[in-house]
Structure formats: structure tokens, C-alpha cells
Amino acid sequence: MKRQVNIIGQSPLVIQLKQLALQVAETDMPVLIVGETGSGKEVLARFIHAHSRRAANSFIPVNCGAIPAGILESELFGHEKGAFTGAVQSRKGYFESADKGSIFLDEIGEMPLETQVKFLRVLESGEFQRVGSSETVYSDARIIAATNRNMYQAVAEKNFREDLFYRLRSVELQIPPLRERGRDILLLAENFVHEFRQKHKIAFEGFSPEATEILMRYPWPGNVRELRNLIESLLVLEKGKLISPEILEKHLVQRNRYKSLVHDPAKSEKHELHVIYSSILQLRQEVGEIRQMLQHLIHNPYQPQYQPQLLLPGSPEIFIPVAGEQEHPSPEAHPEKRVEGQIEQEGLQSLDEMEKKVIAQALESCGGSRRKAARALGITERTLYRKIKSYGLKDPGPAGNG
Ligand SMILES: Nc1ncnc2c1ncn2[C@@H]1O[C@H](COP(=O)(O)OP(=O)(O)OP(=O)(O)O)[C@@H](O)[C@H]1O
Numbered sequence: 001m002k003r004q005v006n007i008i009g010q011s012p013l014v015i016q017l018k019q020l021a022l023q024v025a026e027t028d029m030p031v032l033i034v035g036e037t038g039s040g041k042e043v044l045a046r047f048i049h050a051h052s053r054r055a056a057n058s059f060i061p062v063n064c065g066a067i068p069a070g071i072l073e074s075e076l077f078g079h080e081k082g083a084f085t086g087a088v089q090s091r092k093g094y095f096e097s098a099d100k101g102s103i104f105l106d107e108i109g110e111m112p113l114e115t116q117v118k119f120l121r122v123l124e125s126g127e128f129q130r131v132g133s134s135e136t137v138y139s140d141a142r143i144i145a146a147t148n149r150n151m152y153q154a155v156a157e158k159n160f161r162e163d164l165f166y167r168l169r170s171v172e173l174q175i176p177p178l179r180e181r182g183r184d185i186l187l188l189a190e191n192f193v194h195e196f197r198q199k200h201k202i203a204f205e206g207f208s209p210e211a212t213e214i215l216m217r218y219p220w221p222g223n224v225r226e227l228r229n230l231i232e233s234l235l236v237l238e239k240g241k242l243i244s245p246e247i248l249e250k251h252l253v254q255r256n257r258y259k260s261l262v263h264d265p266a267k268s269e270k271h272e273l274h275v276i277y278s279s280i281l282q283l284r285q286e287v288g289e290i291r292q293m294l295q296h297l298i299h300n301p302y303q304p305q306y307q308p309q310l311l312l313p314g315s316p317e318i319f320i321p322v323a324g325e326q327e328h329p330s331p332e333a334h335p336e337k338r339v340e341g342q343i344e345q346e347g348l349q350s351l352d353e354m355e356k357k358v359i360a361q362a363l364e365s366c367g368g369s370r371r372k373a374a375r376a377l378g379i380t381e382r383t384l385y386r387k388i389k390s391y392g393l394k395d396p397g398p399a400g401n402g
């Protein structure tokens with residue numbers, strides 16, 4: 001089967017991502033890819049491998065979330081004959097198979113803690129032992145990991161080792177969600193139309209201008225995968241006829257039980273408000289999490305692994321406690337309840353105010369660094385920059401010196 005190794009996209013965020021990926025491809029550094037479901041994490045991992053000096057050797061994808069915890073260790077590291085019931089012969093694991101190539105560890109956040117210990121050693125020295133053996137094996141596999149989980153939370157909840165996390169993310173590549181890629185949505189749609197027109201031998205009349213507008217406005221919770229699947233079912237089920245807003249809506253609703261997207265200004269305004277409310281709730285929760293992380297750092301000052309390992313220009317930084325950072329009370333048990341109450345009391349006109357406050361707070365918690373605050377808020381730096389301008393907040397510049 002032909003595998004996607006080309007990243008389709010011309011939006012500034014995607015161009016920047018590709019440039020960074022090409023830079024890291026030349027090195028052997030471990031890479032952590034972060035992005036929502038369906039946003040193209042595996043495509044990016046294959047792109048890195050294909051542009052590395054390892055391209056002629058294997059690329060081995062492993063989904064850590066799909067392999068039962070008890071089996072994952074022997075799958076990754078291999079096992080000796082008789083190591084456990086059913087181990088009738090010795091077998092090499094994925095790390096050995098990926099020697100001189102790359103191993104793609106998807107859903108790394110799901111890796112069990114015991115396996116993480118062994119994995120950290122591989123990451124640091126390339127060494128490990130097969131299950132049931134005391135002989136040390138070496139693998140020169142380039143490690144690319146991916147996650148769509150909030151790893152800070154996994155670390156705070158002690159489900160993921162923080163030393164491993166910080167080692168793993170010496171280079172972190174963030175894939176923007178499709179809804180932030182502007183006209184890339186149409187570019188991707190065009191590519192998928194081309195692909196499925198050929199595959200199913202269908203003549204396609206195209207999208208009406210109104211339907212095209214919906215494609216641009218729709219939030220794409222399932223990202224590129226959702227767009228791809230949608231295009232295939234539109235072509236096949238609608239037999240290539242012109243896609244009107246009504247047809248498009250019908251398919252989107254069937255997929256997501258998504259509320260009306262067409263011709264109902266009241267409904268769509270309500271939807272937009274709902275989206276804004278949810279993002280404020282989410283922002284608040286994330287700021288709470290960041291505070292927790294900062295507090296943890298303040299109370300555990302000897303954490304050498306917290307030193308940023310900035311090896312590439314423009315690669316994301318990690319949080320470092322800021323001197324004189326004010327201590328905050330621990331986050332309330334249910335911050336979202338409080339915010340909901342606030343919304344009811346303060347009414348709609350206060351929405352902007354609330355968002356402005358959350359942003360100001362995030363900038364403050366992140367020592368005035370726009371880049372860190374954007375990461376903490378889960379939005380792109382560009383979006384944050386726009387919001388800072390529109391709320392008349394002081395723009396601290398990317399690293400906070402401006
Ligand atoms: N930039 C892109 N250009 C072309 N196709 C893409 C792009 N990004 C994603 N795709 C396609 O979208 C689908 C999902 O991509 P991929 O499997 O890489 O996403 P993912 O982030 O790994 O998803 P998951 O979180 O479910 O593991 C695939 O069919 C892939 O080929």
C-alpha cells in the first residue's frame with residue numbers, strides 16, 4: 001500500500017512545521033510529535049524518516065495504546081525462548097528490527113510505567129535486554145514518539161515519568177489542528193477529491209460556493225482524517241453530484257451529530273458562543289494545570305531535567321519557574337463549575353473580558369513569554385498575538401522581553 005510521506009499544506013503554520021521537521025530529520029535526536037487526533041502525526045513521522053539518512057532502512061510504527069500492557073514489553077524489546085508461557089522461540093523486538101531505521105511510538109502516553117523505565121534507558125544509551133535474558137542488546141533506532149494526550153497532566157498524575165517526558169521532548173513538533181490551517185482545508189479537500197475520483201472512477205461536479213464556505217468554517221474535530229473520510233463518502237454516496245450546503249450538512253451531522261451549519265444565524269451564533277464558553281473553560285483548566293506544574297517545580301527545585309534543551313531555533317521551550325513567581329492557592333476542585341457560575345452571573349457581554357483575563361493571567365504565569373503562554377493556552381502563538389492586540393494587552397514578544 002502506498003504510504004503518505006508528503007505533507008500537503010501551504011499555510012504558514014504547516015510551512016514552518018515542515019521546515020522544522022526537515023531540520024530535525026538530519027539529526028538523530030528523539031522527536032515528540034504532539035497533535036489532535038487525525039491531524040497527521042504519523043504522516044509527519046514518516047516524512048521525518050523519509051528525509052533522514054535512515055530513509056533506506058525500516059520505519060516501524062508501534063501503537064503503544066493498542067498493544068496490551070503485558071505484551072508491549074516483549075513486543076518492543078523481544079524475548080528469549082521460555083521467557084514466559086507461550087514463548088516457544090526467541091524473537092527480536094521492534095527496537096531491534098528498527099536498528100539503523102526509525103521506530104514510531106504512537107500514543108506514547110499510554111506506555112505502562114514499567115515499560116517506561118526500560119524505554120528511558122534505550123533513549124539514553126540504545127541498550128536494553130530482551131525479556132528473559134540478561135544479555136545487553138544495542139539498537140541504533142531513531143525514536144519518534146507521538147501523543148494526542150495532555151502530557152503535562154499525565155506527568156502531574158504520575159502516569160508518565162517526568163524524566164522520560166523531558167528527555168523525549170528535546171525536540172517537540174506541534175501539528176496545528178486543521179481548523180487553524182485556513183485554505184489548507186480546501187487544498188487537502190482538492191487532493192482527496194483527486195485521489196477518490198481516480199480510485200472510484202467517479203466524475204465529480206464539485207462543491208457549491210456556500211458548501212465550500214462551510215468546509216472552511218467547520219471546526220474539524222477529527223482533523224485531516226475526518227476531511228478525507230468525508231470526501232470519500234460524499235463522492236461515493238452522492239455519486240459525484242454537486243455538493244450543496246444541505247448535502248454537506250447531512251453528511252457532517254451523520255458523522256458528528258453536529259448542529260446546524262447552514263442558514264440559521266441564531267443557531268450558529270449560539271454554537272459560536274458554546275465554542276467560546278468551552279474554550280474559556282478549557283483555558284482555565286489548562287492554566288490551573290500549568291500552575292500545578294509550576295508549583296511542583298518551585299517545591300522541587302533540584303530538577304536538572306527541567307533545563308530547556310533548545311537545540312533548534314524556534315523549537316518550543318519548556319516551563320521554568322520564574323524568580324519571584326507568586327504562589328497561588330491550589331486549583332479549586334471544580335474550577336469549571338465556578339466559571340459556569342460566573343458566566344451565568346456576568347452575562348454575555350463579559351465573555352471578552354473573561355477571555356482577556358485568562359490571557360493576561362497566562363502571560364503572567366508564563367513569565368511574560370508569549371510562546372509559553374500560547375502553549376499553555378493550547379492555541380497558536382499567532383492566535384494569541386492577534387488576541388493580545390485586539391484586547392489591547394501589552395505584547396511581551398515571543399520570549400517575553402518585548
Ligand atoms: N498534511 C497532510 N497531507 C495529506 N494527508 C494527510 C495530512 N495529514 C494527515 N493526512 C491524512 O489524514 C489521515 C490521518 O493522518 P495520521 O494517521 O497521520 O493522523 P494521526 O495524527 O496519526 O491520527 P491519530 O491521532 O488517530 O493517530 C491519513 O489518512 C493521512 O494520510
Ligand SMILES: [Mg+2]
Nearest residue numbers: 041042106146
Ligand atoms: Mg496516528
